[in-house]
Amino acid sequence: MKTSAGFWLLAVLLVAATSFSQTVEKYFKVGGTLQLSPQPVSAEITSILWKYDKNLLADWEKGLIDLTYYSKFKGRTTLNTTTGVLEIRDMTAEDSGLYSVEINYQVQSQVYQTVEIEAVPKPVVDVQPLSCSSASPNCKLVCWGDVNKAGPVEYFWKKDDGEWVKSEKNTKDIINDKETQRVEKFSCRIKNLFSEKESSSLPNPFFRQYHH
Template sequence: METSAGFWLLAVPLLVGFTQAQTVEKYFRVGETLQLSPQPVSERIYSVVWKYGKYLLAEWVKDQIPLTYYSRFNGRTTVNTDTGELEIRNMTAADNEVYTVEINNQIQSRVHKIMAIEDVPRPEVEVKPLVCSSTSERCKLVCEGDVSKAGPVEYFWKKDDGEWATSGKNTVEIINDEETQRVKTFSCRIKNLFSEKESNASNVFYRIKPANSDDLHCGLWVTTLGAVMRSLAILALFVVVVYFLCQKLQTGCKCRKSDDAV
């Protein structure tokens, strides 16, 4: 019983250490600067050791080891010995790794998992199945784009010029009903931490709404009225021309009578 109790007394601190360990994921774009901060400590810092994977990245011990940078990090890395903060410039995809830090000879429980991500691709909206047509009962729209190197992404959808609605997946289902038939285009957007791009596609279910009877009657009246107005204008012009011709003829007749009288 004493052996068992002693074993558990030793195991408890180990279990606590495991449960307190935490992995923090951080993403970066190639060419940018990365900054990592250690957990705060209560005492003044006298030693800092940063590692990437199992390899040394930077090391400093007050009055013993000058601040030293190792491997490919030399020349593009800065460690603040007052705070322990790490800064790496011109990050590359080769820098994808797990970074850990030891402050004052104590390995911190926070682990930094660093990953490079690229801009999202410009998506394309694909209709599935390929045989989907205006006579289909329902179809699926897929926001296609290779996001394997884009890190965590979000998908958004919108109808025509409406508001963007977030979606947990790159696929939406549309049903061939009156509401959907009034939508001209469906658009999708892909977004990650650093970029976003969008695309749209015509709606296979879209139908041009026929004019109602009131619109038809109104259009007929406008057409008829226009024709009548044009006819009246032509008639008025004809009357004016005839009037002036008559006036001219009457004037000519008076002149001839005057000449005959003389």
């Protein structure tokens, strides 16, 4: 069975079209402001068309179309006609979706998938295993908190009243050595793009009172 050259050309074009589009996740909180920027263009910007999914959001064309905002975005949107930057205030959960822009009649390859995120929860520090005691050689601290709707988060740990130290995960291994034994308590903090909260402190199971 022969495959036509036209078929292969169509397949290549489809792949190229698929790879040409670049989706960037953009996070927002309800009630906050979302800012979207187009990719840089070399020429002066003379026309801008922003879309939300497939619907018109904002439209402007120098000397031809006055700056116009559409539907639910009226009254809470600002478009900078010099830079193409779009700002939407008082964001709601219903504003989640795909945003795209056309500059100077050229559809840009970068599109924004907006995602609503919530404030991080107040975390709780726990120790594992439950049998951890002053006689254990090592244990693990866990910073608990439901972050499923909080977007990208960061974790931090603190010893007593010291500095916060960033961690790549929500757990911290502790070893029963002299350095750890001098620490009275541990605390953790969860942070996302719009909020941060810290736990109450947890007494160190390895703490020992050293006398000088």
